[in-house]
Amino acid sequence: MSRDSLNIMIGGEAGQGLVTIGQVLSKCLIKSGYHILVTQDYMSRVRGGHNTFTIRAAARELDSPTEGVDLLVALNQETLDLHGKELNSGAVVVAGQDLTCAGARCLGVPYKELAEGRHVNTIALGVTAGLLGLDQELVADTLTTALGKKKDDKVVAANREGLAASFDWLAKQEADCGVLPKPQEAPPRMMLGGNQAIALGALAAGLKFLAFYPMTPSTSIALTIIAHADELGVVYEQAEDEIAAINMALGASYAGAPALVCTSGGGYALMTEGLSLAGMTETPIVIAIAMRPGPATGLPTRTEQGDLLFALHGGHGEFPRAILAPGDVKQCFEAGYRALHLAEKYQGPVFILTDQFLADSLRALEPFGLEGREAVRPGGQGKEGADYRRYEITPDGISPRRLPGMGPELVVADSDEHTQQGHITEDLELRVRMQHKRMLKEKGLKAETIPPSFAGPEEPETLLVSWGSSQGPVAAAARRLRDEGQSVGTCHFSQVWPLDPEQFAPRMARAGSVVVIEGNATGQFAGLLKKEAGIIAQRFIGRFDGLNLTPEYILRQLAN
């Protein structure tokens, strides 16, 4: 049987190596010319529990995960018990001989016999790769690279033997999980998750300083930057807390290093004091927030889009900011790149809002071109010389930025209300002019706002509106409805602040009804649309059970 796309789920306990299996399979699929889209569901524990790594694979581009499993790789009984009911018709289960998989087409793998003391997950990988028709050598080489081993290593040899044994065993079985059509062409593609892409985008923009305090699901942004820091000359530090992290980054940025901090909701809560400092001192800073469900510690490893308004309103006092909300991994790269440039130009905070779903979602991407990219060059703006004034009042609100110790100018930055020279003042008339100057930058930011992208008919009966990571599932749901003959359009925001109603309000008004779909309980973006553009959504569909939106979930809700 041939399928348009395959959903492969690997399930087991943390510590059983399911992520390694998943990553190697994903890489092999990409190298064989397929597109992939990974969703990871894991519990907040290092060993045990129940985790899944799901790869959707197809010969065509994929924008969304889907429900229903075509190939279930069960590393334990719990996986079968929990996910047996999600199997599509014709699905195949790969499980150990000792497990019970009632009712499904089950390949009982004699792990003990095949493994002979080698890792069971190598056998599971081999059997699964074989079922998918992947090349044995390719799998072996990819596994070797993933393990960070040299080819002459003993461990490598053992893994190769394990893979060979599992491919041989599979050849003797009658097994078919539905074959994907062979890809037409296989241009070289990268495998990247959202967080990795944000990090690489920031590096492409000339990031020079990173400070962070670990918090799931943001940590991989920091780890990706650190992995390349020595090569690219980036200074980094794991701070004593998030308060220190953002203040360090602000100190570094003041002194000329393009800087980023990354965290999740709870850590951002601590950073809000420093965020406000960025607003007052007009110091460029990029804050990447990988959202997870709250309030408080919430569901540490799950996903939600619950911190939009917090990103927008965090920090005391009033000051301009921009919030980017990439919808896919490619947009994550662009957001990382753009955020640093915007922060430098407007001298203040720029957010990147992502979430666990997008952060951990590996996808196949064509390499990013670096042509025409430029590194941020801090400190070159405006007038120099002895009469230099850090907070000079200008028509666009952007004051000349110089760097301390790089020229004759003295650069004075202050958290108190200050004079144009940067010194403390309680001149209330000046306070008004200064606040006005700072807020003026919002105009510039607004003029540079990325417009939302519309798809589907110009005047649809139903317009599905989304922001950030919901883009793909919403697009997929709309496609299915259009296939059924319905008039459905989509509108996705990859920047959620500032909003420029001229970019979208007239077209939204032409839709029969507007449905806002987001990963939270209260319809935060729907509220923002109403407040900023007077657009009243006829419906709001929210998801806040910790799982990512899927087209099926959206369709079920729409049908209700």
Next chain:
Amino acid sequence: MVKIEDYGEIETAWCPGCGNFGIRNALIRALVDKGLAPQDILLVSGIGQAAKTPHYIPCNAFNGLHGRGLPAATGAALAHPGLKVILTSGDGCNYGEGGNHFLGGLRRNVDLTMLVHDNQIYGLTKGQASPTSLEGMHTKAQPHGVHLVPFNPVAVAVSLHVGFVARGFAGELEHLAGLIAQALEHKGLALVDILQPCVSFNKLNTYEWYKQRVRKLEKGEHDPTDWEAAIKLSYEFGDSIPLGVIYENQRASFQEFFPVLKDGPLAGQGTDYGKLKGILESYA
């Protein structure tokens, strides 16, 4: 040649007679002594009376948030290794609100100079107890006296093997200028805890009180490289309070772990797109 006049007089909002004046003058003297011009230095501070110092000395300045001076100074010092970064803030700021940063900073050992104006009280918020207030001190906020054990920054710094730990007194200008000059020379984090009378709110630890107790360490009296002796000395705070260098060692500074900082400020370094291309290709 840098002259005292380069740092001329600036009008301040400090109370007449405040110990902060002595510290400001000693700092200027040390800067001139080390040949540091206003462009060469960056003063970073938090919030409080002491933390206003960067406004009262011509220099590059980053006057940040209460308690957060040290992390900001850390970032600036890491971004621009050529800048002389000096943190000047109060005891409440550095040891109270910024307590976790103080501990982190002592362990991190970034090359910068930390001057704490230790008046054993909160000045700017008008006279509440600070982490270094002595037990039993009465204030409006502590009407029954302070119950908390006073924080001993010098002992904590010595216990963590901070490379340069000293105590000075705002009433001993020459001596203090000497200590600050030594601190500026030290590679790594240098802490000078400075006893600073607050004439408006601290009626206990006055000039007189300090004068009766402080004693300058005599030449040869104490070997600052002897850690155990330094620990012992750091606990001497009562009828006799030693002034001078309490502890010294030569640990590698945090900056030394980043080869990129040998090439000067990060701002000038650009991005190697050739290398980045290679990195992107490694994800294929």
